[in-house]
Each structure stands twice: as structure tokens, then as C-alpha cells.
Amino acid sequence: MNTIKNIFILLIIALPTSILAQNGNKYGETENEQILCKEALSVYKSYNKQKNYSEAYQQWEKACDVCPDRVQESLYSHGALFLKNEIKNADQAGDETRKAVLIDSLMWVYDMRMELFPSTTKKPKNRCGVLGRAASDFYKFHKDSAEVAFEMFKESIECLEAESSASVLSGYYVTSFYTMKAINKIDKEAGLVRKAGMLTDYLMLMEYCNTAIAVAEEAGKERDLKGYARAKANIEKTFIAIAQCDDMVPVLQASVEAEPENFDLKKKVLSLLTNRECTENELFLPVATAIYDQEPSAKAAYAIGMSYAKLSKLNESFDYMEEAVSLCDSCPEQATYLLKTGQIASALKKSNTARRYANQLLALEPENADAIMLIGDAIASASNSCNDGALGKRSVYWVAHDYYNRAKRMNPELSEKADKRMSKVSKQYPTIDEVFSLGLQAGGTFTVKDVAGCPCSGESTIIRVR
Known part of the structure; x- marks a missing residue:
């Protein structure tokens, strides 16, 4: 028993020394290296607190030289800040050569941060978030390479979904638009495929923005609320540029015909057509009816009802509109359904029903x-x-x-x-x-x-x- 007790005491004594050794090693292998690294970090951070970014950048470069790569993630997050400040200075000075070198350095900083800190305790998907930042800055400085930025944004969003930042959600859709235009110049058919992707991506991005806004509202984060509201506005602006009915219908028709059994695709197509009021075409009613037959819902019933109304088939329309109201139990569209159903009832001379x-x-x-x-x-x-x-x-x-x-x-x-x-x-x-x-x-x-x-x-x- 005494032997076990003595071993336990030795372990307790040894543990702090082990931890200290590990913490020390991250600053360098030798004591001298550790001192130099800690000093360099302290100096650049001091200038950073003073917002003297030019001097902070000079001292940060020294820290990069004397510290191990894995010393701290903040070495890379601060580095991105300093480099962007230097890029702005080079741009104002008209020094394009230095600007290009600094942009390459900025991308290197992002690459290193993703490689060394792909996951942290606070941010298990850290790499995905950093990739989104890298995509934003890459596109900012390489407007002619929207396709590359788009793939970066895409990978980030596929990982983070509704946790993506507002700028990443907006950047994804903007670069998607310019990627589509670039593809369209080379291959019209491939361009249509990308356009179809943009149409359905719109619904996904709106869902992510709305989820993020709800989270921000609950947390009382006004800055985030404004950011996601701006992102939604930017996405809407881009969507409107490609979402005219005459343009949308052929693209969506081709998508549905290519995947006739894809029920989720049909639901997205129905939402797009309904939101843009593109209901007077040969695609709308078959898609809406197919969805309703398989999965009766207020949204599908409303879509069919409105389609019949535009065909002046008011009795058929009214039946589906009443079904929409019945299936909508405090759904977000309840007010719209009540109004439209009442209007059709009025047109049918069902005055008391309309008033109800x-x-x-x-x-x-x-x-x-x-x-x-x-x-x-x-x-x-x-x-x-x-x-x-x-x-x-x-x-x-x-x-x-x-x-x-x-x-x-x-x-x-x-x-x-x-x-x-x-x-x-x-x-x-x-x-x-x-x-x-x-x-x-x-x-x-x-x-x-x-x-x-x-x-x-x-x-x-x-x-x-x-």
C-alpha cells in the first residue's frame, strides 16, 4: 500500500513540471529560443493594441522568424490583419509589385492557419471558418478569378451551413454568379446547369441567413443582425438578376426532366416559382400537383390554387385554397393564404365566406x-x-x-x-x-x-x- 501511495505522490509532483515543459516547448526547443519567441510575440502584440499596425507588422515578421509554426493561432489571425493593412498601404502608394507579394503572403497565412489549426476546442470546424475568410480576401484581390473563390466559398459553406458568416454567404452567391457567366461563354449547356444550381442555392442561402438572424436576435447581437440582413439583400439582388420568369422556367424545366424522381428538387423548384410568381407556365402546375399528391402541404395546395385562379378556374382554385388554409396552422404564410382565399371566395360571389x-x-x-x-x-x-x-x-x-x-x-x-x-x-x-x-x-x-x-x-x- 505504501509503495502505491509513494508512486501517486511522485506523479502529482511530476505533473506540473510536465505541463510547464509542454507549454515551454511550444515557444522553442531551447530556453533561449523560448525567450526570443515570447519577447517577439509580446512586442508585436503591444503595437497591435496601440493600433500601430505598420510597426506591429515589422515585429510580427520577427516573431514568425523566431517562433515555432504552432506557437499560437493568433500569430496567423493577427498576421492576416497586418498584411491587409500593408496591402492597403501598397495600393495607395501604387506599388503593384509589393502589393502582389503581400497578397501571396496573406494567402500563405491562411493556408498555414488551416493546416496547423484545423480544429480547436472552441471551434471544432475552425478550418472551414478560416477557409471562408480566405475566400473573401482571395476574391477581394482576384476579381478575375471568381471560379477559384467560388470553390473555396462552397467548401466552407458545405461544412458550416447556417454557421457560415454573413460575408461568406453573400460572397458565395456573388462568385457563383460570375462563375456562371464565365462558364456560359465557353459552354452554354454547362452554364445552364450552373444557373439551375444558383436558383436552388438561393433557397438554401435564404434558409441559412434566416437561421443565423434568429440566433442573433435571441443573443441580442445587433452587429450580426445587420450583417446577415445585408447578406440577404445582396443575395436577393443577385437572384433577381437571374430569376426572371422567362429565364427561370427553361432552366428549371431542364433540371426536373434530368431528375424526374428527385422530390426535393421539385420542392425547391415550386418554392422558386411561387416566390417569383412564375405560375403561368407549363412547369408550375405539374410540379405543384406532383408534390401535393406525395406530400400534401399548405404551400403546395396554395400553389395549385393560385395556378388554377390564373387559369380562371375559380371553383377548382377555391377548393385548393381552402385546403391551404386548413393545412396552415399558424404557418408564416397564414395571412397570405387567408387573404387570397377570401378574394377568390368574393370573386365566386361567396360573400359571407369571403368576409369570414x-x-x-x-x-x-x-x-x-x-x-x-x-x-x-x-x-x-x-x-x-x-x-x-x-x-x-x-x-x-x-x-x-x-x-x-x-x-x-x-x-x-x-x-x-x-x-x-x-x-x-x-x-x-x-x-x-x-x-x-x-x-x-x-x-x-x-x-x-x-x-x-x-x-x-x-x-x-x-x-x-x-
């Missing part, structure tokens, strides 16, 4: 002016339903006018549409003689009689004449 959907939308978004417009439409189309044998049939136009005017006040962007609606219903007002014959007068208050099926029964309005 408008009311559901208002319960969700009380300040939604489009819902108020929809109520006006539902009432305006219900004159026969409100016929009480007197002014009931005409009164719906007064009430509809009130709703249109209210929508206009709520959202000035609807002014033109609301004015046209008000002008139209005003032509259906009764004459002054019709009003007078019933013992009423213009400007007086009128309450719509309670008639079964009338969507505005009991509502009060102002008597108007044409």
Missing part, C-alpha cells in the same frame, strides 16, 4: 388594410343577398364605400385601388327621388336591415345619392 376569411385575417393582423378592402368587395357583390324590398339592395354600396375609404386611410398605398372601387360603387347609389320616396334624405344615417345571408346586416352607414 377577412375577419380571420384581421384577428391575426388587426391593421391589415387588404382585409378591409376584401370586406368591401364581399359586401359590394352581395346586393341581391341584402334585398329587403326597399333600399337594402342599394345600401350595400354605401357600406362597401365606407370600407374602401377606411382601407385607404389605413394604407395610402391602396389609395388608387380604393378610389377606383369607390367610384364604381357610387354609380350604384339610388337617385335622390328614390331616397325621398322612402321618407329619407341624403346625408342621413341608415342601418342595413337584418336579411338572412346579407354580409353587412345591422351595419350603419350614410345615405348617399348618385
